Amino acid sequence: MARLRGKALLGVFRLWVKRALFYLNDVAAVIQYALHGFRPRQGLTILCYHRTAQGLPRRVPFNPYNVDLQVFLKQLETIAAMKAITIVSAGQVARWLEGEVPPHGSYLLLTFDDIWQNNLSAARALASRGMPAAFFVPTAHIGKEVFSFSAFDVWCKAQSGADPDWYTPIRAEDLPRLRSLKIEVQPHSHAHRSLGSMSSAEMEDDIRQSVAIVRQAVGEDPVAFAYPYGSTMLGDVPLAAATELKRQGIVFAVATDAGCNRLADLRRDAYRLRRIPVNPYDVGLFIRAKAAGFCGPLSLAKSMFHRLPGMKAVPHANGKGSPDMSPTRQRG
């Protein structure tokens, strides 16, 4: 019993250390932005959102990666006011990669991973402002009661008084609704397992299924793909995946490695584009710095950490523990 309590306390301690690290990193991103004269970086910045639910319990055992809808609305206002940035769709990025050379500039693509019922309100807010966004859906989980791969969601569903809007995955009938709001629905794999943990045959089958289900749900060919967990350093982005993604007509894929993508590198990095995660406290200068392509020094520190002797890449062990507890992993 005492051992169990000790383990739980250690888990909470690690979570708080991780949160503090991310916060300090985001402060550093604001400093980078200030040093750059509050001008956006040239290139393609891709922001990564997850849940946008309201009223989640504040003290929770796992980081729910939630940006409260009210905070999200403020972020949209801030981003819309950044006139030096052009918001682009996934379709536009695909057209660049298929031949149309992008002119110099600062571009921003908004992406959401996993997709819950609560993201419908975010979709309506985006549509009312004429802002495009790509929603990445793990297709085996459409219409399920809960995302079984998410320790937080499973915990959340078990709480008395939990609002189903906090944790219910998107339903099949909502996918065309998203499309009618000009949201681009794209695959986030089928099973939401790390592709690095699968055999080649499993991986190809998983990608094929997810592309086919999205195509059927929204009646058009997907062009983008988001890797589950998405860390190239931890082995979630196997090189062989790009071959199958290309075969399925996918033009680019996004990882969870943090950073801004230089336009000159877009073709080279098309199947491992970097993103910047958005946190619940990112308002004002914090969200401006991220939309401008600044993400702090943590990504560089992580890549150095994983190059240390003995730091072998281990793909996320699906269903075992919580990815939130890894000292360096972002969720994708």
Ligand SMILES: [Zn+2]
């Ligand atoms: Zn995901």
